[in-house]
Amino acid sequence: MQERSRMLIGLSTIMMLSAYFLPLWQIVLEAPQYPEGLEMKIWLNGITGNVEQINGLNHYIGMQHIVVSEFIEFKILPYIFGILILTGLIAAIRNSKRLLHIWMALLIVFAIAGFVDFYFWEYNYGHNLDPRAAIKVEGMSYQPPLIGYKQLLNFLAGSFPAIGGIIVGIAGAIVVVVIIYEHQLTKRLK
Template structure:
């Protein structure tokens, strides 16, 4: 019966859904990424509940040339009302958890689904107008060309590849919807439905997984004999010397030699690097953080691009191999300075 109190598990799911929506107010909900050869790091347009963020100024500059409207938060009524709408759903979910009636749960679930449909339709209409209503006096005109970004997924727009994907807040919305549906399933009028005992842990894991994307992304596995070095373009074949850089925009750059990693980073903006990883020389294709690792540079080893540097997770392992090769152990800072400023070193790093 609708008047029967919801099970405690349903109440927990509803509270978790409310938490997901509350957090979505403070993180990006959606992201449109633009990739092109002239922008190796790509451009990103982030849509929050209350604003547009990301590389807005650069994208607006490009829009001006092809006749698209420039983007400004103040031009969208949605950014004024959306925080209030999301907050209202948070309150609604809390009321449902407090009252614990199936009728209120059904109303909340239906209202949330309706909100999702309306939001996506509104987003599509905005994208359509954004890509089709072009300035006829634009500097660059391509007859019959429209620049509507994809609602979700990939689309090629001239020399730009556009990706439209949920960001952290978007996945939190998905998690909230799943939690609401789970609450309804648990509360269905069958006689004590049989659900796994660890169902709470499973659905909580969904929420934690969505939230974990806020943190630092770990290294991406290097596919030997398949991935190419970002700097020298050679295929990465020796897992003992590989390296990886992850930028603040989440781009992953892989290298076949620590020398290539350092040369690539030297040509980039230092502030764009979020994390660096190098292969543990002893474990072949296992990436470790570059900063706390220990290094031995010597002609006694031959790396793919003659950087001739081996990285070790422990100082003891590095010292043992340094003694074998009659070389010295260095920190990341020492190695990076020596390889980036070879003329500052009276002695070669080869021994």
């Protein structure tokens, strides 16, 4: 790999470290009775924000309480992410295109698995409702959108990357650009 490529890979691993210090995703709820809105920030190892208020509202429509300790993801994600970052760092230090390609494949698999897991988490919470709930609307589910906004009764629910998720996404894009650049360079040299 070119020295510039190795430096960019090193930079992307440093950027990915932000996942340990910044929230990766956020869910916001806007409604007339909450003009300041309610939010949950999803981190690598937990959830912060207005979780208790949201749990209180969810109770009325029969949704389960969101309890961080019940998510195995928050226990294993810091380790998985550490392995991913270490793999990228080793690829840069060893100057290994093969390891760089393996790293990119792992990042893609991790991203897809993360979105699928998040979708099923949202689906479970939005569809598996307590039949004894105080508020029941026939045929209504309360699954927030995976990305974007969705109207849920009088709440507008939004789901999108937080600052840590944006930084990690940019770091992943850098990896893709480096691989394309190195591939094009190799083609030209042949």
